[in-house]
């Protein structure tokens with residue numbers, strides 16, 4: 590087995606243990622649970638378009654059409670996201686995840702079928718298994734997330750033709766980057782893009798299941814061209830990221846991917862002042 594592969598697996602196991610221990614600690618305090626859920630909020634960001642959150646950290650996006658609604662990402666799963674969506678629309682809701690990580694798939698068990706990039710299905714099952722331990726540890730108060738979510742692969746037809754929700758079509762783009770199966774969403778009518786963690790205020794995050802940096806840079810470049818001047822909404826931040834930030838993000842990724850200095854287990858580059866840094870957990874990225 591290659592060295593890079595060993596470190597990825599070891600880190601994944603470490604993340605799982607840490608998450609489980611953190612969850613157990615959190616379980617001791619209903620106060621913590623209430624605080625985390627209390628931070629959840631919904632906000633209209635464009636016509637028939639909402640940012641929805643049911644936990645402290647992660648944002649989901651809801652596009653409401655005349656026929657149905659499309660929910661992008663499911664948060665950590667601690668709060669009742671399903672209920673928050675029902676407060677906004679009574680239309681049938683189709684759920685998609687930008688990628689497999691905790692903040693995107695944690696609440697997937699609250700919905701019947703959840704679509705995700707084909708390459709992320711396997712890792713989504715791993716992450717959602719870990720996340721359910723966290724949710725369980727938070728005890729009663731959140732949604733019933735005990736059931737294992739069913740993940741279905743996004744089809745080529747959806748990627749080519751988008752999803753007609755009635756009155757507008759939401760476009761889908763495969764962006765092998767933060768994870769191999771990452772999908773980004775674009776509402777051309779309202780100029781809103783939901784990109785998950787492909788562009789993140791936490792910096793460039795290269796975790797297990799990420800694409801190589803050179804591929805990431807090319808995929809991000811393609812995405813920024815496709816979304817044009819659309820506002821960029823991500824998982825970790827309740828407001829749109831600036832175009833300037835996205836460009837800096839791409840520049841830094843190119844610089845790092847072309848250099849040979851990112852060989853450490855954990856590398857920080859750039860400055861916190863610019864909110865730009867680089868995290869890599871693999872020597873082979």
Ligand SMILES: [Zn+2]
Pocket residue numbers: 688690691767786
């Ligand atoms: Zn992520």
